[in-house]
Amino acid sequence: xxxxxxxxxLASIGIVSQVPAGACTGITLKSKDGAIVAARxxxxxxxxxxxxxxxxxxxxxxxxxxxxGMDGIKFRSKHGxxxxxxxxxxxxxxxxxxxxxxxxxxxxxxxxxxQPYDASLKYKCLADFQVVSYVLAExxxxxEVKEALEKVRVIHIDPRSSTVHWRFTESSGKQMVLExxxxxxxxxxxxxxxxxxxxxxxxxxxxxNNYINLQPGNAPVHKFGPLEMKNFGHxxxxxGLPGDFTPPSRFVRAAFFQLTAPEQPDARGCVFQAFHILxxxxxxxxxxxxxxxAPADMPSATQFTVASDTRNRVIYYRTMYNSNIRCIDLKxxxxxxxxxxxxxxxxxxxxxxxxxxxx
Numbered sequence: 001x002x003x004x005x006x007x008x009x010l011a012s013i014g015i016v017s018q019v020p021a022g023a024c025t026g027i028t029l030k031s032k033d034g035a036i037v038a039a040r041x042x043x044x045x046x047x048x049x050x051x052x053x054x055x056x057x058x059x060x061x062x063x064x065x066x067x068x069g070m071d072g073i074k075f076r077s078k079h080g081x082x083x084x085x086x087x088x089x090x091x092x093x094x095x096x097x098x099x100x101x102x103x104x105x106x107x108x109x110x111x112x113x114x115q116p117y118d119a120s121l122k123y124k125c126l127a128d129f130q131v132v133s134y135v136l137a138e139x140x141x142x143x144e145v146k147e148a149l150e151k152v153r154v155i156h157i158d159p160r161s162s163t164v165h166w167r168f169t170e171s172s173g174k175q176m177v178l179e180x181x182x183x184x185x186x187x188x189x190x191x192x193x194x195x196x197x198x199x200x201x202x203x204x205x206x207x208x209n210n211y212i213n214l215q216p217g218n219a220p221v222h223k224f225g226p227l228e229m230k231n232f233g234h235x236x237x238x239x240g241l242p243g244d245f246t247p248p249s250r251f252v253r254a255a256f257f258q259l260t261a262p263e264q265p266d267a268r269g270c271v272f273q274a275f276h277i278l279x280x281x282x283x284x285x286x287x288x289x290x291x292x293x294a295p296a297d298m299p300s301a302t303q304f305t306v307a308s309d310t311r312n313r314v315i316y317y318r319t320m321y322n323s324n325i326r327c328i329d330l331k332x333x334x335x336x337x338x339x340x341x342x343x344x345x346x347x348x349x350x351x352x353x354x355x356x357x358x359x
Contacts, residue, residue, distance in 0.1 A: 023288075023301070024106040025250045025281040026167055027258045028175060028193025029274055035267035038102045038169040038193070039274035039307035041281050042086070042093060045288030047295065048349075049303055051319065053328065054089045054342040056081050058335045062137065065090065065127045065157050067117055072125045073152060077137035080335025082315055082328050084306055089342035091129040092136075098330050099140030100171030100310040103132045105164040108179065111198045112163030115183040117155045126152040128164050135168065142168055142176045146187055154180055167195045171310040177201045194255045197247035204251045211252055214241055216260040245283055253280060267309045271316050274307045275325060304345060321349040 026040035042051075056062075058080045064072030083095020094104040105128070117125065126134055131154060139145045145168050156163075165179040167190065175190040179200055188201050195201065215237035221230050241256060242249035257277045264270045283301040286294040300320040307316045313330035 023245055023247070023250065023281075023283060024104075024195075024197060025254050025278065026104065026106065026193075026195040027254050027274060027277060028169060029258065029261065029264070029270040030173060031264045031266050031270045033266055034173070035270060035309065035311040036169060036171060036173045037267055037270040037274055037307055037309050038104070038167070038175070039271075039278060039305070040094060040104055040106075040167075040195075041278055041283075041302050041305045042084075043283055043288075043301045044086075044303055045283070045285050045294065045298070045301035048298060048320075049086050050088070051304055051345045052085050052089065052342045053317075053345060054083050054085050054092060054095075054340075055328075055333065055338055056083075056133070056137065056340055057338045060137075060340050062133070064125065064130045064134065066119075066122045066125050066155065067157055068119060068122065071122055072127065072130075073123065073134070075134070075137065079137060079140065080330070080333065080338070081133075081136035082330055082333070083132060083136065084304065084315075084317060084345065085342065090133070092133040093129075094306050094308070095132055095136050096308040096310065096313065096315050096330065097136040097140070098313060098333075098335060100313055101136060101140055101145075102167075102169040102308040102310050103135045103145075104167050105129070105132055106167065106195055107162060107197045108165040109162040109198055111200055112165060112180050113182050114154050114156055114163060114180050118153070121153060124152050125155045127157050128154055129157070131166055135166075140170075142170050142174055145176065145178075149178065150185065154185075165195075165201075169193075169308075169310060192255060192258075194251060194258060196251040196254065199248075204248065207248055208252065208255060211240065211256070214238060214256055245281075245287060250281060267312055267314075271307045271309060271314075271325075275305060275316075275318065278305050299351075317345065319345050321346045322351055324352060 023043040029037045060077045063074045066072045079097040081097035083092035085092045096102045138148045169175040177188045177190045179186045217237050218231045219236040285298045285301045288301045304319040316327040
């Protein structure tokens with residue numbers, strides 16, 4: 001292995017070991033005119049990651065990492081795509097391609113287990129943090145995603161790192177979750193459109209049965225023996241909604257907020273609504289770490305929030321440094337002429353403030 005590649009691999013192993021996708025929360029909204037918006041958060045509380053957007057043209061030659069180097073699957077992108085990556089451009093955690101397919105990875109500790117790395121099969125090995133990029137390059141539909149991923153072996157670059165699971169959404173509105181448990185690949189249709197972290201997706205669906213009492217608005221006034229029980233304030237129908245940041249609690253909250261959200265007329269309305277809903281999952285850094293351990297220069301444990309309009313092929317994002325919503329319109333990109341490149345999500349890591357002049 002040459003020195004340059006060795007240095008790159010060591011850096012990659014360190015990144016994947018130390019930088020999980022954190023407490024991710026994903027929702028999906030459908031507008032009145034049928035547009036689909038897949039949105040989610042990315043959390044990591046211990047340090048500010050090197051977050052970037054990545055533009056990949058059609059016919060770009062790509063290769064995946066294995067524990068022995070950049071010597072996994074070699075392929076050329078069939079579709080152009082744009083995604084958000086952590087630490088380096090190869091590690092795309094969320095993105096959308098020109099066919100309107102959205103893909104994202106979510107932290108899945110303690111429950112997933114990939115097949116062990118076999119060097120004799122490295123030509124078909126795909127690193128877990130590169131699945132999003134591979135799928136967006138190769139696929140336009142969920143059927144194509146299944147077909148593509150059934151031909152590869154998803155592996156760890158470093159077995160010390162946690163596993164992840166994935167969410168794929170096509171512009172038709174169909175959504176699928178992939179989990180690899182005990183080396184076995186499991187695809188689940190996800191009509192609810194919500195995803196968080198461990199345990200597995202089926203457990204989260206079962207857990208929703210514990211919250212069948214939840215309802216929007218207020219609970220009705222009723223008698224409690226000789227006493228008449230009244231609401232203290234608005235929202236009593238939500239009593240019992242879990243408020244902590246564990247994956248099961250976030251799943252329940254995300255499902256409730258998504259299902260009770262008013263239907264928007266179009267995709268743009270869904271995008272703005274998704275960001276408002278996901279405000280509820282913007283995790284303060286101090287809650288993620290022990291007393292006195294939170295870094296003072298980290299505005300939030302939620303490093304960025306992203307929403308993908310699968311119909312119009314637009315990806316929106318905001319960051320912990322800048323709450324303004326920015327977007328990249330894939331329809332405006334010449335994917336035959338653009339160069340493969342990555343740029344920081346934030347050039348200036350300071351929240352812009354608009355000053356109102358009073359005259």
